[in-house]
Amino acid sequence: MFNSYKVNTLQYVPELCIGCAMCWTVCPHGVFAEGKTAQLRKQEACMECGACALNCPTHAIAVQSGVGCASGMIKAAITGKPNECCDCS
Amino acid sequence: MQTTDATAAEVPILPTSSVLTWKNRWDHIQARWRWKRGEHRVMPSLYSIGRPTPDSPVLVSANYTLSFDALRTALYSTDAYILVINTFGINVWCAAGKGTFGTEELVERIETSGLAKVVRHRTVILPQLGAPGVAGHLVKQQSGFKVEYGPVRAEDLPEYLKTHKATPEMRRVRFNMLDRLTLAPVELLGYFLYLLIAAIALYFWDGWTGSLMVLLAIVGGTIFFPSLLPWLPTKDFSTKGWSLGLVITLAVVLMDTLWLNADASTTHKILSTVSNLLLWPPVTAFIALNFTGASTFTSRSGVKAEMRSYIRPMAISFILGIMLNIIARFL
Numbered sequence: 012m013f014n015s016y017k018v019n020t021l022q023y024v025p026e027l028c029i030g031c032a033m034c035w036t037v038c039p040h041g042v043f044a045e046g047k048t049a050q051l052r053k054q055e056a057c058m059e060c061g062a063c064a065l066n067c068p069t070h071a072i073a074v075q076s077g078v079g080c081a082s083g084m085i086k087a088a089i090t091g092k093p094n095e096c097c098d099c100s
Numbered sequence: 101m102q103t104t105d106a107t108a109a110e111v112p113i114l115p116t117s118s119v120l121t122w123k124n125r126w127d128h129i130q131a132r133w134r135w136k137r138g139e140h141r142v143m144p145s146l147y148s149i150g151r152p153t154p155d156s157p158v159l160v161s162a163n164y165t166l167s168f169d170a171l172r173t174a175l176y177s178t179d180a181y182i183l184v185i186n187t188f189g190i191n192v193w194c195a196a197g198k199g200t201f202g203t204e205e206l207v208e209r210i211e212t213s214g215l216a217k218v219v220r221h222r223t224v225i226l227p228q229l230g231a232p233g234v235a236g237h238l239v240k241q242q243s244g245f246k247v248e249y250g251p252v253r254a255e256d257l258p259e260y261l262k263t264h265k266a267t268p269e270m271r272r273v274r275f276n277m278l279d280r281l282t283l284a285p286v287e288l289l290g291y292f293l294y295l296l297i298a299a300i301a302l303y304f305w306d307g308w309t310g311s312l313m314v315l316l317a318i319v320g321g322t323i324f325f326p327s328l329l330p331w332l333p334t335k336d337f338s339t340k341g342w343s344l345g346l347v348i349t350l351a352v353v354l355m356d357t358l359w360l361n362a363d364a365s366t367t368h369k370i371l372s373t374v375s376n377l378l379l380w381p382p383v384t385a386f387i388a389l390n391f392t393g394a395s396t397f398t399s400r401s402g403v404k405a406e407m408r409s410y411i412r413p414m415a416i417s418f419i420l421g422i423m424l425n426i427i428a429r430f431l
Contacts, residue, residue, distance in 0.1 A: 012334070013334035013335060013336045013339040014334070014335035014336060015335070015336050015402045015403075015405035015406040015409060016335060016336075016398065016399060016401075016402035016405075018401060018402075018405070019399045019401040019402065020401055033236060033237075036228070036249050036266075036271070037228060037231035037249055038271070039228065039229065039252060039271065039272060039273040039396070040272065040273070040397060041271070041272060056397070057399060058396075058397050058398060058399045059399040059400050059401060060196075060197065060231075060232040061197075061232045062196075062231035062232040063231075065231070065232065065233075065234070065235045066231055066234075066235055066236050066237070068237040075400070075401075076197075076232065076400075077197075077400035078197055078393065078400060079392055079393070079395075079398035079399045079400045079401075079402060079403040080392055080393025080394075080398075080403065081337075081389045081390050081392045081393060081403050081406070081407060082390040082393055083393055084403065084404070084407065085390075085407075
């Protein structure tokens with residue numbers, strides 16, 4: 012109840028992992044644990060920034076990245092312009 | 101000014117230092133208060149700090165003064181190069197999210213700065229939060245430079261540069277009390293005009309109680325909410341904000357019924373209590389929901405889900421509250 016953050020778009024195919032260490036290095040929330048190959052440890056902590064997927068050379072990780080910003084989305088819905096985070100400077 | 105011997109450069113290397121001038125500090129204050137947004141820029145270029153040699157590290161930064169200055173002040177006892185890439189005056193993390201702190205710009209800037217002639221090694225150190233915009237393996241492919249992700253915060257760089265290994269702590273973004281409180285006054289400022297208009301209007305409508313209510317609902321959302329974030333119940337920002345708004349409203353309602361308007365009729369007291377409880381918690385909840393973008397951990401999927409669940413109930417509750425308030429006024 013009252014947790015909208017249980018589900019996100021992070022997907023990981025361990026079979027494709029070559030253990031290059033990039034994902035657990037770049038993740039700011041420790042979603043992946045270090046190992047011979049990457050271990051998906053805390054899926055719920057993912058904020059969908061997309062750093063791991065972009066830096067994964069074998070495309071073992073996919074995520075629909077974007078900014079989790081309500082006012083940006085509301086602004087986008089009202090103006091019809093693409094969603095850009097409002098307060099980022 | 102002076103360039104290092106090895107460069108004898110065709111492309112100038114601008115000298116910088118880790119010292120902040122008063123002008124820098126004034127610029128930081130302006131930037132924090134979102135004054136002249138987009139104008140807090142550093143010229144994209146290669147910079148030298150200390151007395152770097154061709155073996156010195158190269159650190160990449162955004163051309164936002166707060167980013168660049170955080171980096172150079174952290175390098176007070178380091179000889180290094182700083183490569184500032186053009187992010188249009190936006191900080192590293194947000195620019196990476198937009199893709200301007202990105203593979204293409206980095207590769208191009210490595211090229212145009214003549215970096216390959218300045219240093220002997222082939223490594224550039226990026227802030228970890230640049231990673232959402234930069235594909236390390238593609239930079240290597242296209243420029244010959246290996247991307248190394250340094251710590252999240254520039255302040256950890258001196259420690260990091262000793263071993264080129266970051267501790268797990270250095271790899272995590274945080275959102276501690278100080279981080280959150282830095283944002284609070286500016287959040288309040290963003291709502292100030294609404295607050296002022298509503299407070300004056302409500303004074304004439306409802307007396308001091310109304311003004312106090314709107315003041316506390318908005319201060320609650322912009323100051324109390326960020327401060328108390330980790331301790332408010334539930335995980336969703338909307339419900340956290342709603343709970344906080346409920347406590348605030350109850351406090352004002354108690355004060356109103358027991359003291360300020362103690363002699364009003366019971367019907368009026370009940371109606372105005374119910375109307376306040378419907379009206380104000382959603383206001384704080386909505387402001388809280390809007391704080392998701394300022395936080396360092398909410399996912400887009402999660403925020404979307406929050407909006408789907410709560411925007412409608414908030415709006416309905418708010419409108420019902422206004423209607424009841426009008427009815428109560430004429431009883």
